[in-house]
Amino acid sequence: MGTRLLLTLPARLLADQRPDPGLRIVPAPEEIRPLEYRMAWHPRLDGDPGQRWLRYAIRAVTAELPEPAL
Numbered sequence: 001m002g003t004r005l006l007l008t009l010p011a012r013l014l015a016d017q018r019p020d021p022g023l024r025i026v027p028a029p030e031e032i033r034p035l036e037y038r039m040a041w042h043p044r045l046d047g048d049p050g051q052r053w054l055r056y057a058i059r060a061v062t063a064e065l066p067e068p069a070l
Helices: 049-063
Strands: none
Touching: none
16 A cells, blocks of 8 residues: 555455455456466475475365355
C-alpha cells in the first residue's frame, strides 16, 4: 500500500483474506498460466527424519488449500 508495486500470486492464497480497502485485487492477464508446484530433494535425504517431516507438512498444508478457479 502506498507504492506502485504489485504482487502476483495464486488466487487460492487469498481465499481466506478479509477485504482491505487499501488494496485492489484484479485477475492476472491470460498470459500468466497456472503454476505447477513440485518438491525435489537429494535421494540421500529420502530417509532423513527432518526432511520426511518437512515434506509431509508441506503436503498436508497444500492439500488444505482450495483448488484454483480456472
